[in-house]
Amino acid sequence: MSLSPDAVVDHVAGVLGDLRAAAPDLAGELDRLAAAMAAPPRYLILGRAKAGKSTLVNALLRRRVAEVAVLECTDEVTVYAEGLPEGREELAWPGAGADGGTGGARSGISLRRLSSAALRNLSLVDTPGLGTLDFRNRGLVDRAGGLRRDADPAGPASVDAAVYVFDSVLRADEVALLRGLGFGSPATVGALSRADEFGAGAFGEADPVAAARAEAARIAGAHPELLGSVHAVSGLLAETADAGGVDEALAAIAARLSGLDRRDALRALESEAPTAALPEPGQRVALLSRLGAHGALSGADAAAGGAAALADLLRERSGIADLRARLLGAGAYAARLNRAAKILDAAGALAYRAADPGAARAALHARDEAPMRWRIDLYRTLPVLEADELAADTAALVRTAIHADRLADLAGVGYAADAGEVRAGLAARGRELGGILAGFPSPAEEEALSVLRGVLTRAAAAARGEIPDAAVLG
Ligand SMILES: Nc1nc2c(ncn2[C@@H]2O[C@H](COP(=O)(O)OP(=O)(O)OP(=O)(O)O)[C@@H](O)[C@H]2O)c(=O)[nH]1
Ligand SMILES: [Mg+2]
Structure with a gap:
């Protein structure tokens, strides 16, 4: 038995093929459903404002496509999907009528097509933060949460699964949100973000990444009905490692901390005044913005070996491989089961409209x-x-x-x-x-x-x- 995501896709493709043979008059619509079933699973990225959602999107796509900032930043729902030509197109909200429910103003949801190997197996939907201060953004997040129910299963905004991004304990309102998401826990993946800053971060005694991994395992064990798995990740480190943020110049700066006493290295990162290790102010800014304090400290020795060695170390610290494996493995399988149910429902509704409804229904049930x-x-x-x-x-x-x-x-x-x-x-x-x-x-x-x-x-x-x-x- 293979419980692969592809096995789910193959089953639905078989059903749609049977139906197509019995109801050739429905070929156009059935082909559209078949294409939708074959398209990669789509994850809604949700979480509080500033949790690190857009950074994680960039890290997973290995490309800086989503805007990231210290202040509340994402003010649109963006569907990232593979396709050419690259570009952005505005979508209407599912079920919102011809003007997308906006009375002609910007809808707030768009499709961003990219040519990206990462998107071949996975599609992502970035959203503004939950609990966001901006009233309009709040409406967008609410609507994004409803995509599972409202969206045309073959449309670009149909979502199958979610990644919930959070950077500390899950609060009561977050638990309530997760409970109502409706993807099922195997298709709901937790990302304990900013693992490099977990606890006291770089300035504490303990390794923040190890502490974040232990906490992620604890949260997963405490909420089996909400989250199928929880992964400690540092989007920042993954984004820097995989989206072209590491070059020899950065490695050379980080290597200046190699061999230093830990306290001296921390002082160099904290001090706004020039230090012996980091005499130029730009050096400290480069390290903190691209590696963070933990990345700079833990990467210093590797950086002495050059940019590639530094990138490898950051990738390991980031935990991104583990998250990606889940999104493409067990998460994708569950996401496929969700989409299969929607597509089979749509096919069932179509069968009533076939020229020969009896033959169509029989074909639809041939693989029950x-x-x-x-x-x-x-x-x-x-x-x-x-x-x-x-x-x-x-x-x-x-x-x-x-x-x-x-x-x-x-x-x-x-x-x-x-x-x-x-x-x-x-x-x-x-x-x-x-x-x-x-x-x-x-x-x-x-x-x-x-x-x-x-x-x-x-x-x-x-x-x-x-x-x-x-x-x-x-
Ligand atoms: N140290 C550290 N900083 C991070 C990490 N992920 C994100 N950040 C920083 O946190 C800030 C917010 O990141 P974003 O990715 O924009 O967060 P967001 O959840 O998309 O924010 P909104 O769209 O405004 O809700 C940025 O300054 C990021 O550089 C991380 O893993 N580690
Ligand atoms: Mg964002």
Whole structure:
């Protein structure tokens, strides 16, 4: 079984292909849906004002495209997607009518097309900060949060997943926001930003990046229903390393701190007056603005080896590779499940308009038994389950099942379990579901449990050797 994002795309492409064959009159609209399913997953980047969202966008795109500033800065929602010719075009807000709901003024949402290898597998939507002071920006953030529900699934503003950027503890209003986002925790990725400044930052005794990584793991463990993972990142260090901010001149300045006593190096970075290490004022400014104090201190020795060595060190400190792997791996898989549900719904609505609706409906349902389908149907229920504290047990069962790639996962037993233990585990799971159903399940729980029951029944048949494992798992 491959639980890759591509496996989800392939399933939906198969369904749309079947439908196209049965309803050639719908070819144009079905091709549009197929292209939308094939386009890379799109992440909404959300977080408080100044959390480091735009810096992170630049770091992930390996290019300085988003404006970054010390003061509140981003005042538009920008969809970054791969395409040529490069350029910016204004979009209308989904569901807002012909003028984008602005009465002719700027809509506040635009599509920025870039030729970028980074965007081939991932699309990002930068937003103004939550809790922003500017009234207009606040409206934009609210609308951006609604893109999941309102946007045409095949349109450029349709989002599948989110990256929540924050730089300290999650406050109550942020938890409430995350709970209402509706992507499901596997498609909601936390970025604990400014890892280089975490805690006391460069000026404390502890390594700020190590402390941020420990805190990220703690937050992920505390909020499994909100965030599928949390990654400590320094957008600044990643942006400098990957978006062309490191050159030999910068490395030479940083190398001036190499071999210094730590206190002397800190003093050189803090002091506005020239020091022996940094005699020119511009040197200190260059280090602080492009590396920050922690980057300058921890990178000094590497910088003595040149720009490439400094960039490698910054990349490691930044944590960006870990975040990127999540966005392209498990996050992308969940994002694909979200988009698949929307595209299949749109295809279902289209089928009614086919010249031969009966044939179209039959084609649409031809792959209902495909293993990928239960995962799509199950994932649909997850955002509602995760928003309901009373459904936490069901949500946990659903999260496990979504990612199950062996019968043992569905049975809740270890990989070393023998066939008998797997069968017993599946039976125990079935009783567990029965217990939840005998309580007061919510409609979303009933829906999830009915899908899960079907899966467990087939898994039990597979465990008895009556059908192949792949008929259940893919
Ligand atoms: N030290 C450090 N500074 C950072 C980091 N990320 C961003 N910054 C700085 O923080 C400031 C704000 O960064 P932005 O990326 O503009 O933040 P934003 O969340 O997009 O801000 P708004 O769009 O105004 O909400 C800038 O001065 C950045 O250079 C980081 O990882 N480490
Ligand atoms: Mg910004």
